[in-house]
Amino acid sequence: MSATILTALDPDWEGRMVEIVDRLPGVGVGRRCADLADLLAAASAGHGDVALVSGELRGLDRDALSHLADHGVRVVGASREGGEEQERQLRQLGIPQHIHLGTPREALVAALTSPDAIMTAIPGLALDPGEPVAGENTPSRIEQEVEDEQAPLPPDEGPGTVVAVWGPTGAPGRSTLAVNLASEVAAGGTSALLVDMDTYGASVAQLLSVLDEAPGLAAAARASELGTLDVPSLARLAVEAAPGLRVLTGIPTASRWTEVRPAAIEQIIELARSLAAVIVLDCGFNIEDDEELSYDTLAPRRNATTLTALAASDELLLVGAADPIGLQRMVRAVEALGQVPAPRPRPVVNRVRASSVGPDPRRRIAESLQRFAGLDDVTFLPDDPAATDAALLSGQTLMECAPESELRLTIGQVAAHLTGRTPTRRPARRWWRRPRAARVPRMRSHPQRGA
Ligand SMILES: Nc1ncnc2c1ncn2[C@@H]1O[C@H](COP(=O)(O)OP(=O)(O)OP(=O)(O)O)[C@@H](O)[C@H]1O
Ligand SMILES: [Mg+2]
Known part of the structure; x- marks a missing residue:
């Protein structure tokens, strides 16, 4: 599977990431977007099928992710090396796939071309309350219920x-x-x-x-x-x-x-x-x-x-x-x-x-x-x-x-x-x-x- 990438990354390391990504087999950078509005417009116009976004991207929220999903654009998070905080933020938004400048080549190709990278902003997938949305450390719904006595979930009732x-x-x-x-x-x-x-x-x-x-x-x-x-x-x-x-x-x-x-x-x-x-x-x-x-x-x-x-x-x-x-x-x-x-x-x-x-x-x-x-x-x-x-x-x-x-x-x-x-x-x-x-x-x- 090949992939055309739209990037919306921190300008400090965007050039390095683009260089790496552009050399991968079956992967090409379609457009380097300056900001979120640019990315959403490029997605709407069908200029790419994977959005590579960094945690610093201003205005990135679930609504934006929904927009990308609506236009068939998969989202992969990106950070420079050591960007754990950005990765955590992106995972909380419901973006499970993440790469960084030091990710090995095969893993990069897999993340950017694998259909498994499909996500997530699609309501009901990452938004399913039964699924953890914030990475391995996020407690499951049942754990959260136990932890939080304020959550008055009806025990035997189905969805409301x-x-x-x-x-x-x-x-x-x-x-x-x-x-x-x-x-x-x-x-x-x-x-x-x-x-x-x-x-x-x-x-x-x-x-x-x-x-x-x-x-x-x-x-x-x-x-x-x-x-x-x-x-x-x-x-x-x-x-x-x-x-x-x-x-x-x-x-x-x-x-x-x-x-x-x-x-x-x-x-x-x-x-x-x-x-x-x-x-x-x-x-x-x-x-x-x-x-x-x-x-x-x-x-x-x-x-x-x-x-x-x-x-x-x-x-x-x-x-x-x-x-x-x-x-x-x-x-x-x-x-x-x-x-x-x-x-x-x-x-x-x-x-x-x-x-x-x-x-x-x-x-x-x-x-x-x-x-x-x-x-x-x-x-x-x-x-x-x-x-x-x-x-x-x-x-x-x-x-x-x-x-x-x-x-x-x-x-x-x-x-x-x-x-x-x-x-x-x-x-x-x-x-x-x-x-x-x-x-x-x-x-x-x-x-x-x-x-
Ligand atoms: N069955 C009723 N008999 C008499 N007055 C009523 C009755 N139902 C509602 N009202 C009155 O009509 C007014 C408007 O009611 P309400 O605020 O429920 O309407 P709404 O459709 O929500 O309006 P809004 O456009 O402000 O949201 C209120 O003063 C309310 O007390
Ligand atoms: Mg009313």
Whole structure:
């Protein structure tokens, strides 16, 4: 097997490495890249099939590795002699093959031409939480569990089910459903992880009175980019809001959306499956694929988080508002979902009331959705401003502050349907303790609510 090499190496020893590599049988240097952008562009253009990268390469992260893998480019790490630290860093990122200036000729040829060098940035291979990613010294998942008592991996459960809660613009109630669904799942005895993936207007931390400074999604994404995210570290970042309910809070301000890249989201979701039996994703409204709108395919994509979340989910709850505008948006949303990878949507119509759609609202809504969007089996959540306002004001779930409300009981039924258990009826009193945020700053919420 021959190989065309793209190099992106430290300039101090790049020339020596290129000289060595270029003399190897069946190997040629296709392009010497000045930086990561150059390397990614060369890979996209098909100028090579192996990327030789050094640990010092600025910006090299899992997202970049994903890009290379997507273009069929294998990645091999390189360092000067004695570059153990760089080698360790690259291994942590999921690059197992490594060469240096003193590597014997046969080993160099093997590393650069062997199909075994295929790696790794391909999600699910090096990212598999069951596989060590950081070299021989990395403990296996089981060792990590033993070492780290904080990792609450369900002992006998298989990989968790991922439920995306998504709906179009207009604040139809995605977060209300996501938060209460996750809390009902946990109260029913099934471990749940709620992840705030709304990069336009995160709200889960406030809805649940979880401390604002909880590190959450941004920290998990950063750890993923650095190659240090695993199940125990994800468990540490996802605060326990109630027994059996972990919460990964969202990015604190919408302007930080660029920090959350799709490869990180993929890994977070994959690891989350080992952390809880049900993972509920509160997704942002926008699923326009901004990559298609841009000539620069390497630019960060505003909606990539939502698109990645939908693609990785097993179930999709499509939330719409029960009024003429909300229902029309729901119909368009079904069309939009048809253009992206996502599970079949299960419709949930929220704030159902006769005053906005006329008498017998459920029949009217069901008929419209069936006729215009082909949607059946609609779940109806009643309009209940008293219950949701009380929940918002107190930072509690409906289970805590409106346990007998039809709204809460219906969400409980959705949870029971997902987990195959009977719905729970919990007493009205607070049934857990959790770190509480100060009440006063709550008005800072939702920088773009209603977007
Ligand atoms: N069934 C309901 N009855 C009355 N009010 C509701 C109901 N569901 C949600 N609300 C209220 O509607 C508002 C928007 O709800 P929520 O934040 O859940 O929507 P969202 O779709 O997540 O919006 P955003 O675009 O801000 O993310 C909130 O004030 C919430 O309390
Ligand atoms: Mg929301």
